[in-house]
Amino acid sequence: MTASTTRLARSASYRAWLLSPEPASRAQAALGQAYRRWRRLVSNPLSLCGLVVLALLVLVALIGPLLPMPDPTIQVLADRLLPPGSPGHWLGTDQLGRDILSRLVHGARLTLAIAVLVVVVVVPIGMLIGTAAGFFGGWVDRVLMRVTDIALAFPKIVLALALAAALGPGVFNAVIAISITAWPAYARLARAETLRWTQADFIHAARMQGASRLRLLTRYIMPLCASSVIVRATLDMAGIILSVAGLGFLGLGAQPPSPEWGYMVASGRNVLLDAWWVSTLPGLAILAVSLAFNLLGDGLRDAFDPRHGD
Amino acid sequence: MRLWQGGVRLAGWVLTLATTFAGLLAVTFFIGRKVPIDPVLAVLGDRASASAYAAARAQMGLDQPLATQFYFYVRDVLHGKLGTSLLTANPVIDDILRVFPATLELATLATIIGILIGVPLGVAAARRHNSAIDHVARFVGLIGSSMPVFWLGMVGLLVFYVRLHWVGGPGRVDPAYDDMVDMRTGSLLIDAALAGEWEVFFNAFSHIVLPALILGYYSVAYLSRMTRAFMLEQLSQEYIATARVKGVPEWRVVWRHAFGNIAVPLLTIIALTYSNLLEGSVLTEIVFAWPGIGSYLTGALLNADMSAVLGCTLVIGALFILINLLTDVLYRIFDPRVRT
């Protein structure tokens, strides 16, 4: 056999091993499930698009600032308001002569960082509260859910604005402001999932085998809730990015000269009539990233759908 | 017995309302205390003497324990005393009452647009699952949850006002028509029509149409998505098959049977849309220089006018809570399955 056919045969056998209907180990079962879900995800062209765009975003955020581009913060007043397509400035410059493409690339890092920070803060806290409420029940459940319900009834954007205003502008405070309004949805979701699983027979079986409540909670219930929380978090990222951009638009996010996309849209307002690209292009970037998260989240929801049998 | 049960449920609802509102008050109170700017210095300025500082501090009640301060805060709020704006020097409550009708007018028009376009779109999409109209509806919904409203507003102004001159520009009316109509209902459109001032009416209309359509887009996206989901669920139910076997024509199956079953949940969704639009106005009004509570709030934010910011937060928050909890009540009143 030639090298390519042996490679083909080997990859075919890997696939067979992953898709085997009778996995021989936990690892094989887990990998097989992940592989099946991955196949479903990428078979959907829209979610594939979203995945590609997000991969691009991560790439740009990681290596973009290392590329040879004009400094995004240095003002070159001689080059003010150049339209897109100008030599050396593919997407034009803003009213302070800063290259827009470069600012977008550096801003990608900011946008991604803030969104990831919010999710990293909100999801564990929400899950902890939700699973504790669902698992322990009783007065723990009632108190926690009362607090969650009250928090859910607050207007998100207005409260985030008030918080950001009180704490002062800046990335860190923006993350706090958005996090404080975003956690209740995850607590609710985690609690609903927990309630569904706590009644399952295999949980009773594990308890009878002597598993402590803590072990049940952390090793059984939380991983089960993980998939719906992941789907929800991905879909929420779109909204979080819009909230971050909104705060930035009002000057409450990353401070100038940081190239935060929302702030870039706001700063282009004065020159909107003559130089539409200063505001429009950052807005398109926000739209593209948000859309990508929505598409990916929809695809994940379909891929993780328990009706597929795994 | 029924009366007693109803009374208990009503009491429970009032209690929920009260605790939620108390929570909101607590949050705004703590936000107010967390301000990095010293509120005394904000009033007196940097150069105040130590004794003036102490006197002002006592007068503002800042030397009392936290619980007492909270009590005074709640008492003031319940009496409508939300502090004084640093910017306008008016009581915040007066400012809010003055600007709120403009926001209500915009949000109401946007919601009406959402209902008129979004609901039929959702029904059509559900009826013809996976057809062209279904894809259009899903696309509309997808873009609606991905697009920043302030950006859409700016692009809309650029295209439809600056380039095409199809609509009026920022503001509620052209400056020439300012103060020409007596404001009785709060809605400029209604008041102008009532007064017979048709020039003012059409001018006001040209100014409101773009922001209403932009905000309306979001309500179209949300309402069509929810209507589609509700209708898809209903159309797969058994009673729909029964109706079809009875010989009911398809349009009646869709609108009388399926839609009749989603009318109540849809009403609650519409109420939620309205409260979402009240929030969305915050970022839209600044783009259109619309003189509503959104502009007031963003102006206060940019000038660190914390009393005004917290006052707006309280008012919008209270409305938000009220609408959210009201939808719960609506459900219980109108759904025959829950009534008995």
Add this chain to the structure above:
Amino acid sequence: METDVNTASALCEIDRLGIAFPGPDQQWRHAVRDVSLTLAPGERLGIVGESGSGKSLTGRALLGLLPPNARMSAQALRFDGRDLLAMPQPERRRLCGREMGMILQDPKYSLNPVMTVGRQMREACALRSPGMVRREMDEQILAALAAVHIRDPKRVAASYPHELSGGMGQRVMIAMMVSNGPRLLVADEPTSALDVLVAMQVLDVLDDMIARHGTGLIFISHDLPLVGAFCDRVAVMYAGRVLETCAARELNQARHPYTRALLAASPTLSGQPGPLPVMQRDPAWLESADGDPA
């Protein structure tokens, strides 16, 4: 042994019906394969099978109630000599309303939950007799409810479906669908959600109404003994195919191993106490080989 009905006078004719659904991997899942059945006027045909055998879909295909993503193919599908395949949808809907009826498993779900019983029955009435005045309709409705042994027709007519018990709900369905005398009734597991005593009462009422109007019946169920007792002929379905059709009184002499296994799996009062035989499923039953031993 198959008893065949003279197709010229048949009420319903299903010839080589196939129903397929799109599956998860771009494959078509064939839920019904090559099913051929006939029903004579006034005859009672039982379709028996386990879950997933395609029996419900077969009944629904006749009524035009398949889900939108289903793909149906048939050599012929006729009602009263009229070609259902070529009929435009509105006409088929009207035909269905006038001449056919359907009873489903759970009246809590098969009746519109936000309309009163009376209103739903009035709707059926108005569609069949367009000129009728409200008073006449109400009289007819109350009479129909009384005919299915409902003791307080007025109260029931003013109730919502979730306020009725299962047995009463099924009787309401019977009143709504059968009281005007349709030529065909499809009953899809009508007693599966009821306890035995109530089921017996409902079947009595159904029996009475059908006999009174000479309605043809297609009784779909998983309960072979019940169908054998209630119907004239029985068709046994498995994995989307009809394995065997025979007269109900000749069920004991059924020849297909699946039917015999089903019969053997039901305990009888007079039989030997002991473990019931476990069915051995022969993959050959899934093949397209004609099940007709003749």
